[in-house]
Amino acid sequence: MNALLFDRDGAASKLAAEGSLALGVGETELAAKKYFEAGALLEKGLVEARKPADLHLLRFLAATQYYRGGHYSKAEKLSKRIESRYLPRDMDPTWQRFQKDLRFRAAPGYVERMRLRLGMLSTKGEPRAILDHLKEHPYLYKQDVLAFLRGSLCEELGHWKAAAAFYAAAIQNAQDGSDYVLMTVGRVLCMPSEGRLEEAWEFISRLRDKRPNSVTNLVASITCFHRASKLAGVDRLAMHRQQIKLFEEGWATFKLLPEDRKKSEDLRWIVSIGFSTANMALMRLGDDRRAGELIEEEIEFDPNDPGPLSARGMLNYPSERALADFRKAIELPHPGYVPFVYLAREAFLRKKDLAEAERLTNEALSRQPGPAIQARLFSWLAMIRHCRGADRVEVELLFDRGLQIDPRNRQVWEAYKEFTDALKAENSDSRQSWEAEFHEEFDEPSNPIWKASEESLSFRKNRRRDQLLAGAP
Amino acid sequence: MSTGPTLELRDLPSIHSKVSLLHHCGPSAIVRLSLDPTQLPSGTMAREVLVEWLSCPGSGDPRQSVENIGWSGVPQSILDACETWTATKNEKVITEEAAIGVMALLVHRLESAEILSVLQIGSGGDYLLAMNGQTVQIESSGIREDDRGYHTNARLKEKANQVLTKSPAGFASVVAFSHPPNRSVCCRLHFVTSQSLALKQTKGRNKRPRQMRNSKERK
Known part of the structure; x- marks a missing residue:
């Protein structure tokens, strides 16, 4: 040769x-x-x-x-x-x-046969096998569809860098805020609460770098908030500044979207969470001025959203105006735990209305706050029940429940110590020292519909993947 | 410790100007050298390769050396490609491409040879390579993990025989990306001729057990 x-x-x-x-x-x-x-x-x-x-x-x-x-x-x-x-x-x-x-x-029918095979693999839940088939048969789908499929498969397998790269390719020509774009970020929002914060950041930071738009900026800002919450001191503040920068970019881009896109329920939900976390970040940064401005923008964005009312209440508390905001918030759908917490605190500390404090604390608990908040609320219930004359066993059970949910919660341990010290001293009243615990701030945004919406987005993404595998346009 | 300067993948376009080896093999080589089967610490930009080299005319004992192969300064598009590479290419193809990339750097450094053509043939991981005109044939192969250490030798023999079916002499190159005892990267680059192969086979046959030889001699 x-x-x-x-x-x-x-x-x-x-x-x-x-x-x-x-x-x-x-x-x-x-x-x-x-x-x-x-x-x-x-x-x-x-x-x-x-x-x-x-x-x-x-x-x-x-x-x-x-x-x-x-x-x-x-x-x-x-x-x-x-x-x-x-x-x-x-x-x-x-x-x-x-x-x-x-x-x-x-041979004729090759594409249809292969797509059918991939559909069956999807039904069996075999993402790796589908990915391997696509390596050998890369021309079964149009380029952007293939990219979306690969993105969702890599996401399922936890290959975040690859998932971000594929999704970025898939949404290259997609409109900002479209369902396609939203589906790529649905999973990320609940990963922090699953303890997968660094993976969430690995994914969203890469996707945002490749495709900066309203959705990726807002989701990146939300993820940044969770990262900041794990830090302390100057590191936390620096992370919050990064978060605010991402939020401002996302919010500015959102305002430029066509009106019909702005009405998307899922997109508005992401904006709403972005606002909640941005408000909390600004309060932690001590930038009450900007927090106040943002809250007013949020109220204008959605006057029926209890979130900004609660945020304005937190900013102005203690004041009658703050209490009015909290009372209005709890009348609206999905108010979250925050307004109930502040009203419960008000009932315990100022009104001395223990029954009302207990009722409001239970309401707050029913709004599914995160583990740290839940634990503290159980300790509040323990304190309130003790003040109302409940027996030791009942009170201890409530403290125990809180510590089971968050075993390292400092505030709960301190409150429990006060309780046991008071019992040892027999006549001592721990109520005064507990008032300090009721004054301590709560540090987690309140948006109970995250999980439901994440599930909705994930379900739609998986359903769309199956449609695409079968050859739907 | 490496015996010379780092051989950089970014230099592939200049040393083998007729083929786009950086496009063809760059991402695979980076994946195999730094991500899989051995994940190196983030920021690592070079890897040692233990080389066993038998140069032309293919007689004598092979020389051992350690070379450093690096990937700093490669275009960002090549580095970005590594993120998706294992999700888009099958394992065998990645290994074969990576082996070509490593071989290309070594064959230039050790033999001053230039690769003229790299074309995949068939539907698997087979390649036709041409080097330095008609005069030198080269067969390249890769092994992702050689747990026991003997697959590399077996593959080398296979490639040596393959070279000689096409030409009276040529190079056989096998790169194992994880080789005992330290999961290091090893390359065996041997120049083979029909005479040298025959000589090796004879040496192998002559290494019969002493007892057997003595009993035959006694007869």
Whole structure:
């Protein structure tokens, strides 16, 4: 074989290499084009082949490039002109495999059969198997659909960098705020509460870097809030500043969206959480001025949202205006735990109305706050019940419940210590020292509909994936 | 410790200007050298490769050396591609491409050779390579993990035989990306001829157990 005969100047190799790189990053349209050009170039060289061995080997090489680019019919047509007796003997297994594979792909119904197979794998819950099939059959779907499929599969497998890269490719031409874009971020919002904060950040920071838009900026800001909450001191404040920057970018971009997009329920939900966390961050940063401005913008964004009313209440507490905001908030749908906590605190500390304090604390608990808040609320119930004359066993059970939920909660341990010290001193009243605990701030935004909406987005994404696997447009 | 300067993947376009090896093999090489099967600490930009090299004319004992292969200064698009590579390419193809990339750097450094063409043939991980015109054939192969350490030798023999079916002499290159005892990267780059292969096979046959040889001699 004349090794110089095929690809004399390396031009076909270069085209094939570009095709290979394109395939590797999921750019199947470019890959198809490059491999086609490589095959065509090799076919041109056939005129110079004098020996049958060279001629048929060149045809095999050209057919391979067409195959690589998904041009199966063209590859099959060319390979039918190859006489295997002229190929090097050691190439026989390669040739046999190639023929068999090509026949399968060039046959009518290949795409439909493969899509059906992938659908069945999806039903069985085998994302890795689907991914492996897509490696071998990358031309079953349009480029952006393939990217979305791969993104959701990598997400399911916890391969966050790859998921972000694929989703970024999938939403390249999608409108900001569209369902497609929202589906890519649905999973991220609940990962912090699952203890997967760093994975959430790994994903959203990459997606946001590649595709900065209202959705990715807002979700990144929310994730940043959770990261800041795990830190202390100057690190926490620095993280909050980063959060605010992301929020401001997201909010500014949101305001430029078309009106119909702004009405999307899921998008508005993300904006609402963005506002809640931004408000809390600004309060932690001590920037009450900007917090106040943002709250007014949020109230204008959604006058029926109890969130900004609670936030304004927190900003102005203690004051009658704050209490009025809390009372209005609890009348609206999904008020979260915050207004109930402040009203319960007011009932315990100022009104000395223990029954009301207990009722409001139970209401706060029923709003599904996070573990740290739940634990503290159980300790509040313990304190209130003790003040109302409940027996020791009942009170201890309530403290115990709080500590089971959050075993390292400092405030709960301190309150419990006060209780046990008071019991030892027999006549001592722990109520005064507990008042300090009621004054301590709560540090978690209150939006109980996160979980329901995340589940809704995830469900829609999985359903959309199955539709796409089956070949839906 | 490496015996010379780091061989950088970013130099592939200049040393093998006729083929786009950086596009073709760069991401696979970076994946195999730094992510899988061995994940290196983040920020690591080079890896040692233990090289066993038998140069032309293929006689004598192979030389051992340690080379450093690096990936600093490669275009960001190549580094970005590594993020999705294992989700878009099958394991065998990644390993074979990575082996070509490592071999390309070593063959230039050790033999001043230039690769002229790299074309995949068939539907699997087989490649046709051309080097330095007609005069030198090269067969390249990769092994992702050689747990026991003997697959590399077996594959080398296979590739050596393959070279000689096409040409009276050539190179056989096998890169194992995890090799005992330390899961290091090893490359065996051997120049083979029909005479040198025959000589090796004869040496192997002559290494019969002493007892057997003595009993035959006694007869």
